[in-house]
Amino acid sequence: MSDASLPDSLTLDQAFRAAYFMVEQYVALEGEPDVGLILFEQYLHSDPARWKDWKSAVGRAIAEDASTDPLSENLDRDG
Numbered sequence: 001m002s003d004a005s006l007p008d009s010l011t012l013d014q015a016f017r018a019a020y021f022m023v024e025q026y027v028a029l030e031g032e033p034d035v036g037l038i039l040f041e042q043y044l045h046s047d048p049a050r051w052k053d054w055k056s057a058v059g060r061a062i063a064e065d066a067s068t069d070p071l072s073e074n075l076d077r078d079g
Contacts, residue, residue, distance in 0.1 A: 016054050020044045 010018065023041045027033045044050055 012055065012058060015058070016044075016051075019054075 020041075023037065023044060027037055027041050030037075
């Protein structure tokens with residue numbers, strides 16, 4: 001999928017699935033993924049609290065100022 005075909009925004013459901021797929025992809029690519037990441041992937045897949053936690057994280061991302069942006073360093077947004 002090219003960048004031009006990606007939407008400018010996602011629903012909460014789509015964003016959650018994207019986050020899950022990113023973690024799933026990372027775990028699959030790593031030869032020996034960290035057990036914590038494997039547990040996180042399992043949590044995203046099966047923990048009943050995940051949706052409440054996700055909505056809380058989205059609310060925080062919207063409310064936080066730019067000084068706490070985890071994307072500000074070491075991110076190639078053009079690549």
